Amino acid sequence: MSHSHPTADGAGTPVAADPNLAVLTGVDYSIGGKAIFRGLDIVIRRGAVTAIMGPSGTGKTTLLRLITGQLRSDAGSVVVDSRDVARLDRRELYALRRKIGMLFQNGALLTDLDVFENVAFPLREHARLPERLVRNLVLTKLHAVGLRGAARLMPQQLSGGMGRRVALARAIVMDPEILLYDEPFAGLDPISMGVVMRLIRSLNDALGISSVVVTHDVREISQIADASYILSDGRVVASGTPTELREHPSPVVHQFMEGLADGPVSFHYPAPDYRRQLLDRSEVA
Amino acid sequence: MRGLPGELIASLGGFLERLGAMTRFSGQVLWQSPAALLRPRLVVEQVYKSGALSLVIIMTCGLFVGMVLGLQGHDLLQRFGSEEALGTGAALSLLKELGPVVTALLFAGRAGTALASELGLMRATDQLSAMEVMAVDPMRRVVVPRFLGGVISMPLLTAVFIAVALFGVQLVGVQILGVDQGQFWSQMRGAVELGDVNEGLIKGVVFGVACSLIAVFEGYNAQPTAEGVGRATTRTVVISAVVTLVLDYILTALML
Numbered sequence: 001m002s003h004s005h006p007t008a009d010g011a012g013t014p015v016a017a018d019p020n021l022a023v024l025t026g027v028d029y030s031i032g033g034k035a036i037f038r039g040l041d042i043v044i045r046r047g048a049v050t051a052i053m054g055p056s057g058t059g060k061t062t063l064l065r066l067i068t069g070q071l072r073s074d075a076g077s078v079v080v081d082s083r084d085v086a087r088l089d090r091r092e093l094y095a096l097r098r099k100i101g102m103l104f105q106n107g108a109l110l111t112d113l114d115v116f117e118n119v120a121f122p123l124r125e126h127a128r129l130p131e132r133l134v135r136n137l138v139l140t141k142l143h144a145v146g147l148r149g150a151a152r153l154m155p156q157q158l159s160g161g162m163g164r165r166v167a168l169a170r171a172i173v174m175d176p177e178i179l180l181y182d183e184p185f186a187g188l189d190p191i192s193m194g195v196v197m198r199l200i201r202s203l204n205d206a207l208g209i210s211s212v213v214v215t216h217d218v219r220e221i222s223q224i225a226d227a228s229y230i231l232s233d234g235r236v237v238a239s240g241t242p243t244e245l246r247e248h249p250s251p252v253v254h255q256f257m258e259g260l261a262d263g264p265v266s267f268h269y270p271a272p273d274y275r276r277q278l279l280d281r282s283e284v285a
Numbered sequence: 286m287r288g289l290p291g292e293l294i295a296s297l298g299g300f301l302e303r304l305g306a307m308t309r310f311s312g313q314v315l316w317q318s319p320a321a322l323l324r325p326r327l328v329v330e331q332v333y334k335s336g337a338l339s340l341v342i343i344m345t346c347g348l349f350v351g352m353v354l355g356l357q358g359h360d361l362l363q364r365f366g367s368e369e370a371l372g373t374g375a376a377l378s379l380l381k382e383l384g385p386v387v388t389a390l391l392f393a394g395r396a397g398t399a400l401a402s403e404l405g406l407m408r409a410t411d412q413l414s415a416m417e418v419m420a421v422d423p424m425r426r427v428v429v430p431r432f433l434g435g436v437i438s439m440p441l442l443t444a445v446f447i448a449v450a451l452f453g454v455q456l457v458g459v460q461i462l463g464v465d466q467g468q469f470w471s472q473m474r475g476a477v478e479l480g481d482v483n484e485g486l487i488k489g490v491v492f493g494v495a496c497s498l499i500a501v502f503e504g505y506n507a508q509p510t511a512e513g514v515g516r517a518t519t520r521t522v523v524i525s526a527v528v529t530l531v532l533d534y535i536l537t538a539l540m541l
Contacts, residue, residue: 068418097420108415111406125421167415174419 018082021046021178021210022067026076029062036062038234040076044178049204049211051221051242054231055256060214061105063231064180067212068100069093081177098126101171102180107163109155109170115142116151119170126174141169145199161192165199172203178210179203185217193217197224218257222246230256310502313424314432321429331434335396335497336441342395343388347446350387351453354378358454359462368464372473375454380481384447385488386533389496391446392439393525397500400431401521404504405514413505428505432497439493440486447485484540491532496525 022044029037036059044050044067052060065071066078069085078085080096088096109118119138123129129137142148145165155163164184171179181200185193201224204211215221221228222242230238230245230253238245238253246257255263271277321328358371404427407413413423458464500521507517 070414070417094420094422097418100418102415102418104411104415106410108411110412110415111410122419122421125419125426170419 019046020044021081022212023079024063024066024076025079027066027073027078028075029059029066029071029073031062035234037073040231040234041236042229044210044212045227046210047204047208048226049201049213049224051225051228052212052214052231053216053218053221053228053256056216058231059234060216060231061182064102064182064212064214067180068097068102098174099177100180101174101176101178103164103167103171103182103184105183105186107155107160107167109158109163109167111155113155114151115147115153115155115158115166118155118166119173121170122174137173138169141173142166144172144203145169146195159192161188161196164188164192164196168196168199168203172207175207176209178212181211181213181215183215184213185215185220193220197221200224218259232256306506307498307502310505311498314429314498314501317425317429318433321425321433324430327426327430328433328437331430332437333434335392335400335431335434336438339392339395339438339442340445343391343442343446344449346387346391347449348453350383350446351375351379351450351455352457354383354450355454355457355462359458359464368458368462369468369472371454371458371464372469373476375458376451376473376477377481379447379450379454380477380485381488382533382537384450384485385443385492386529388439388443388446388489389492389529390526392435392442392493393496393500393522393529396435396438397496397521397525398518400435400497400500401504401507401517402514404428404431404501405507405509405517408505408507409509409511409514423505428501432501435497435500436490436493439496440489443485443489484536487540488533488536491536492529495528495532499525499528 020043022042024040024042027037027040028035029040040063042052042063052063054060062071066073067080067085069078069080069088072086081099083092083096085093085096109115110121113121116138119141120134123134123137139148139151142151145168147162147165147169150158150162150166155166158166179200184196184200188196197220200211200213203209213221213225222245225242228239228242228245229236232252238248238250240248245253248254248257251263254260277283354375355371358374359368362368362370362374404413407423407427413427416423416426455469459466459469503517503521503524507513
């Protein structure tokens, strides 16, 4: 099992004092008595597209919520932009979050606002800008995701892929330094998937930001990620470039990268013996 | 198996825990309310949603409550030969009791459920989480304007309910059953005092605060599932109704 941190940098990396944008060290986190993370170590490098992969239920979304400070770890530290998230008070945490854009799995668009107002939402909340400037900024971001023409549609009128692209426009409207993507490819048709994939890479490079993509779509993310982590059982089981991961000796990594149904990660949720349960009449009312 | 005493203790513990959470939540909402008034557009939008959109149901129910009051009041007063007192009796019962209480129950059913389900769905679809990540406090941006919208709407709806109900009383009592129009209005004007109007107004404000707080609390803290949102909506109506009636007794006892 490899625990070495990835070193790949994306193109156009800004010169910064600290090359690491986020560092998670020895993070423990449990919910309802169930351990999600046990000694998790992850480094997110500036300017890179970092993929966080792993089977469902390994706490990938929880990891993003730890980075944004929505959740606090039980042990270990989460340092984002050289600041320990757990030690920030509410005002400092909100100041940090202004540097973070996040794309939720379902888009999480505000359903009482149209597309334009959804994208304008962070601007109106955080900056007192002239209406003309707000309009131009919003239209620029919508144009970047190819949905300038949908500005006056309501979220309910959008397809899944369109909704996610609007959410992406909203996530970048405040020019964040880090963009977090929660399952950006889930449930998308192949065309939308390709569009979103290219957008992640091109936005990362054009805006000079850093991206963290939580996904289990190995093939798609391998094409655009500079570095990847595979999580399993609350820990990082492998990290490196997509090529390194494909050649990784660990059976868990092999199973995940090749999409095999059974292996170290069991297809079946723990259950009593199949034959015995079928023959057992005591469970029948 | 915990047995009955164990279940009772657990249930009481759960109730106290929820009461504590509600108190803390109420404190946060009230603390942030003055600042929310600095963004009147958000509050006005909610006054429209909670108030203006409830007008049809409030006016329809008000009319029929008034008409029934006219029929029953006339029947009762006729036995004592004092039908002219119909205006006074109807006005006092509407101002002091029926108006605020029935409006609050209707408000909980129409606007309260809308608030709770809207907030619950926002929670379930990550809209509130998205706001937090965008460094926007959902309490300040979403919860408090909805609370204030309800608090402002309730006394206004109460006034509309009472006015329409009085029209209903007059319609049945004067136009159909033949009570003298002059007597009807003059006795009402003579008997109803400013204190009676204030009693209704105070009750309207208090019920507005209670029903709006319950609705936003239940919605904001709903489990992020279809069942959770449904349960929050049901709880909003049930708790609002019980709290309204309990508060009504307390306020009446204090103001009599």
